[in-house]
């Protein structure tokens with residue numbers, strides 16, 4: 001089957017029942033989306049399909065239609081995406097394992113709400129677990145990213 | 154599994170080698186007991202100066218961080234030690250994890266495990282501290298834990314930087330034919346101010362490597378620090394915001410196979426009957442491998458990809474043996490309760506005469522209570538995994554781990570290859586919290602690699618396997634009685650803490666057949682060594698006779714004792730009609746560092762202000778890992794349940810090496826403690842863990858996280874740790890706040906068994 005990932009069309013030889021996460025990681029070698037729970041409970045595996053954040057651990061690869069974006073596809077031309085830039089400036093990550101998922105969710109949030117409140121952030125990001133407890137900095141980084149994005153326009 | 158004799162002999166040989174090697178000329182620390190493991194590993198045009206620094210002709214400076222990065226920012230701080238003395242900015246430095254080598258032993262990790270309280274500065278305590286450090290050297294124990302990494306590296310790595318700078322200066326002097334005294338360093342160059350001539354570090358690196366380093370170096374005074382003491386950009390941040398494949402689970406090698414494990418869910422049991430035929434026939438499954446180690450027995454499933462391995466493991470039909478411990482939580486807790494009530498224990502603190510103090514106590518002045526905490530899983534975000542390859546008599550292991558030398562010993566033994574033919578690579582870790590100080594994942598991967606015809610195999614556990622095969626934080630029960638004086642202050646406090654011994658469990662796994670002699674500090678750590686002065690004060694630790702696998706969980710003994718001791722203090726304060734903070738000021742007056750953090754957090758949180766109806770604050774203090782930490786949490790009753798609004802933290806770390814990382818670790822530690830206090834418990838039925846994933850063992854979510862304000866103090870004269878210090882006071886601060894809000898004293902965790910959180 002063919003998958004459209006980060007602007008590339010890839011031929012994937014996989015059981016259609018295989019979750020997208022494992023097709024990306026084990027077969028396509030795209031390691032950004034992480035395995036955390038396998039049951040859509042932690043958000044570590046979050047990718048976008050046509051801009052919508054989905055839990056790739058719980059989506060059979062055979063059911064995927066549309067353009068997939070992973071964290072690897074966020075930065076354009078060597079420039080970090082404003083959300084990544086904000087994450088860097090706020091020094092959000094600790095172990096970093098959940099952060100690809102956090103960033104993908106935050107990107108989708110900001111595409112929908114340009115200037116989210118704390119409550120918007122808490123609502124949108126509640127499905128992304130962070131065992132290192134980076135939440136206060138995530139809130140700050142989402143707001144900084146919102147400002148960076150507005151400044152870019 | 155390694156036989157005891159073999160391990161003991163190796164340990165002994167190491168000791169001998171350490172002594173024999175000790176006479177070698179020393180420069181990077183007093184003596185040089187181990188070979189520099191980087192010699193023989195350097196690339197062409199690259200020079201190594203000591204086990205911590207490599208400089209290449211193209212000016213690439215590499216610092217080896219011998220402690221593992223699990224999120225606590227240690228890679229950044231360790232690199233800053235070298236950079237400070239080498240006189241370069243941090244962005245000039247590349248950081249690598251060290252190979253598993255005895256040269257990177259961690260002295261601090263053992264120093265804190267002695268029987269003396271941290272604040273006891275007596276000669277004897279100092280002696281013990283350094284003697285145990287020597288044991289670290291002898292065992293060559295390279296480990297990350299006990300919030301020790303920065304403290305251990307503080308001297309060694311700054312000396313490494315200074316010694317390297319010294320030989321670079323000498324080489325430059327020779328190259329430029331100028332006296333050393335006229336040269337200075339400036340961000341990676343050696344310059345002669347008068348003539349304007351200069352060379353870069355890289356240009357003279359190879360010359361410098363052949364110069365004998367100075368016998369002693371003078372380190373920069375704290376007031377001259379350019380990097381240390383200031384917040385640095387974390388060296389790993391760019392990789393972590395771009396999704397770089399840096400974790401163990403991201404290892405990808407040519408011809409690699411994938412695997413998973415299915416280990417007996419009944420602890421200590423073996424498979425009684427197994428039908429593997431269905432699994433063997435599954436598409437993508439290559440081979441089923443029986444596994445047996447001291448950690449557990451079961452099967453490995455080798456497959457073409459991880460998903461196929463998971464499906465194969467699901468298809469295994471296995472009947473497991475009977476549990477050797479009581480099969481359910483009630484039965485387990487009964488054993489611990491019996492130990493708490495009548496078990497014989499080790500008295501870890503005994504001031505005054507507790508028995509006499511209670512003998513004539515009038516009933517009205519007595520308080521008695523029982524506290525309980527459950528078993529807990531570590532549940533780091535990255536599930537256990539490990540990649541191993543056994544090819545041409547060489548074993549290579551890639552593991553996100555906290556104990557590389559131990560993995561090297563035991564996996565070599567298991568694979569039947571000599572130690573010299575065994576390489577361990579430490580990857581970045583997606584969290585650890587103590588879990589990756591165990592080595593089960595590496596043992597299983599080694600056994601699986603033996604059956605993989607020379608292919609590398611990446612073994613990934615499902616979350617369910619991870620949660621149901623942890624080495625847990627033991628459940629504990631504490632029985633407390635206190636006698637109040639007429640002034641409301643405690644005249645006597647007697648605390649009996651019972652639970653499984655972590656040290657006994659650990660020793661049993663690493664040295665099968667041996668038992669850990671003597672008292673286990675970790676049972677009462679956080680209760681027996683707190684800076685309170687009470688005339689009659691006794692703390693007893695009792696080992697409960699159970700053999701479930703238990704181990705170090707972020708902040709170790711302090712994780713349960715913080716809750717016991719500080720809940721007790723809060724009860725004493727209320728019973729004696731003393732404000733909880735006022736009580737601490739009085740009882741800790743002999744320790745100004747403690748009183749200072751208490752005062753600070755009281756001021757920050759405006760303690761004592763009148764709060765609107767439906768809001769309340771709780772306070773707790775714990776001295777752990779050499780740092781003094783006071784916390785206040787404010788909570789509010791909302792229609793959806795209790796909401797955590799804000800937490801204030803004041804911590805004295807002695808010397809603050811990187812305030813940004815310290816702030817982050819305090820918040821991280823507190824959230825870790827709050828997560829457990831609010832919701833987490835591991836329970837047992839039929840000898841198995843009942844929880845399996847984040848739906849029934851969840852942690853705090855962003856919408857539950859309070860706001861934080863952290864103050865860092867530097868009053869105490871010795872440096873403390875930071876990675877675990879925020880955890881111990883979090884649970885009691887919250888429980889004490891719940892009491893203030895609701896009048897309900899919750900003495901058993903998690904709190905959600907009794908109250909509802911929003």
Ligand code: FES
Pocket residue numbers: 034035036037038039040041042043044045046055056057058
């Ligand atoms: S791995 Fe997909 S949500 Fe946890």
Ligand code: FES
Pocket residue numbers: 093094095096097098099129130131132133134224534583584
């Ligand atoms: S940064 Fe470690 S889990 Fe989020």
